[in-house]
Amino acid sequence: MDNKLMLMIPGPTPVPESVLLAMAQHPIGHRSGDFGKIMAEVSEGLKWLHQTQNDVLILSASGTGAMEAGIINFLSPGDHVLVGCNGKFGDRWAALSQAYGLTVTKVSAEWGQPLNPDDFKAALEAEGQQPVKAVIVTHSETSTGVLNDVEAISHYLKAHPQVLTIVDAVTSLGAISVPVDEWGLDVVGSGSQKGYMMPPGLAFVAVSPKAWNAYKTATLPRFYFDLGKYRKDATKNSTPFTPPVNLFYALHRSLQLLKGEGLHSIFSRHQRLKTATRAAVQALGLPLFAPDDAASPAITAVAPHNVDAEQIRTVLKKRFDIAMAGGQDHLKGKIFRIGHLGFVSDRDILTAIAALEAALQELGYQGFSPGAGVAAAAGVISGSMKPGAN
Numbered sequence: 001m002d003n004k005l006m007l008m009i010p011g012p013t014p015v016p017e018s019v020l021l022a023m024a025q026h027p028i029g030h031r032s033g034d035f036g037k038i039m040a041e042v043s044e045g046l047k048w049l050h051q052t053q054n055d056v057l058i059l060s061a062s063g064t065g066a067m068e069a070g071i072i073n074f075l076s077p078g079d080h081v082l083v084g085c086n087g088k089f090g091d092r093w094a095a096l097s098q099a100y101g102l103t104v105t106k107v108s109a110e111w112g113q114p115l116n117p118d119d120f121k122a123a124l125e126a127e128g129q130q131p132v133k134a135v136i137v138t139h140s141e142t143s144t145g146v147l148n149d150v151e152a153i154s155h156y157l158k159a160h161p162q163v164l165t166i167v168d169a170v171t172s173l174g175a176i177s178v179p180v181d182e183w184g185l186d187v188v189g190s191g192s193q194k195g196y197m198m199p200p201g202l203a204f205v206a207v208s209p210k211a212w213n214a215y216k217t218a219t220l221p222r223f224y225f226d227l228g229k230y231r232k233d234a235t236k237n238s239t240p241f242t243p244p245v246n247l248f249y250a251l252h253r254s255l256q257l258l259k260g261e262g263l264h265s266i267f268s269r270h271q272r273l274k275t276a277t278r279a280a281v282q283a284l285g286l287p288l289f290a291p292d293d294a295a296s297p298a299i300t301a302v303a304p305h306n307v308d309a310e311q312i313r314t315v316l317k318k319r320f321d322i323a324m325a326g327g328q329d330h331l332k333g334k335i336f337r338i339g340h341l342g343f344v345s346d347r348d349i350l351t352a353i354a355a356l357e358a359a360l361q362e363l364g365y366q367g368f369s370p371g372a373g374v375a376a377a378a379g380v381i382s383g384s385m386k387p388g389a390n
Ligand SMILES: Cc1ncc(COP(=O)(O)O)c(C=O)c1O
Pocket: 010, 011, 062, 063, 064, 065, 089, 138, 140, 141, 142, 143, 168, 169, 170, 171, 191
């Protein structure tokens, strides 16, 4: 049967029909009053989603572009940065920083484990080193399903007001609270194909007044991603270069949907999806890759022992048209990842877990009683429907 694809990967994520339909219009001129109106409204909506008064700028790029812009606009060659590395994306920001000639100190943890906030404190306070200019950290490490404690790390950074906090919120924004102002985050990058419930193509960078101050003296080369240009044009509700206008229609609609749901409901839905998924996976006797106290609400990584992760994914895709993600780099074949980010509902989790059970049975995996996973997920979901529960 065609057109029954169910996306359970951590991006691109499913897109609501009204967002898809919003894009099905003629593009309009990006210097027109009509575009300006959309730009004004989405800029307000982005501040709401980021819980900030800071600028939130919109780029034609993916999440990596947001992070590249968020790094190169505020630093100079040779500047010392601490980069949290406990997965593919942390490693990417270390490599990106090195590519631009920054001096990188990695603050590392094993893949599958969270970064230790105390390690940042120690690295910030290490004696006799070149002063640290920025800390770069990935909030939800999508490659492993680990949620890093950005709140605790940012807490330590308050004692170092000269240091910029640059956060990859690509799979946390729109899934878990990222209170940019409360935590004092200077630069926050994200991408449209995740919690925004939109197709890929737009990237977002929130920039604090402190970061704008650093921008004035930063000398790394920048042109297309010169955020000063975006800020200047945003004051006129415009963009410096031709934007993907139809994606702005989508953003406009998706922000309306997100506002309609409300921040509290969005975050508790993701929390519930995570808890239901993890309960189901455990009930199936499959080991979870990330610990309970550092599990991302956007994605659950599973490390099966007696059954092949890639075979599970193949059967899910072939028999049920459900896409789950595989492991990346050295985790390829060792884990599979269930995305529950963005436009994902309780029903999607129940369906995906039922299909996972069927796939496991087809592969001859014996470590569970049929129905156990669905029962565990349903238990979490129905528990949350009781009066007084979230
Ligand atoms: C945590 C995280 N950071 C960065 C990225 C990179 O985003 P993109 O592929 O949109 O460039 C991703 C993509 O999955 C991600 O999950």
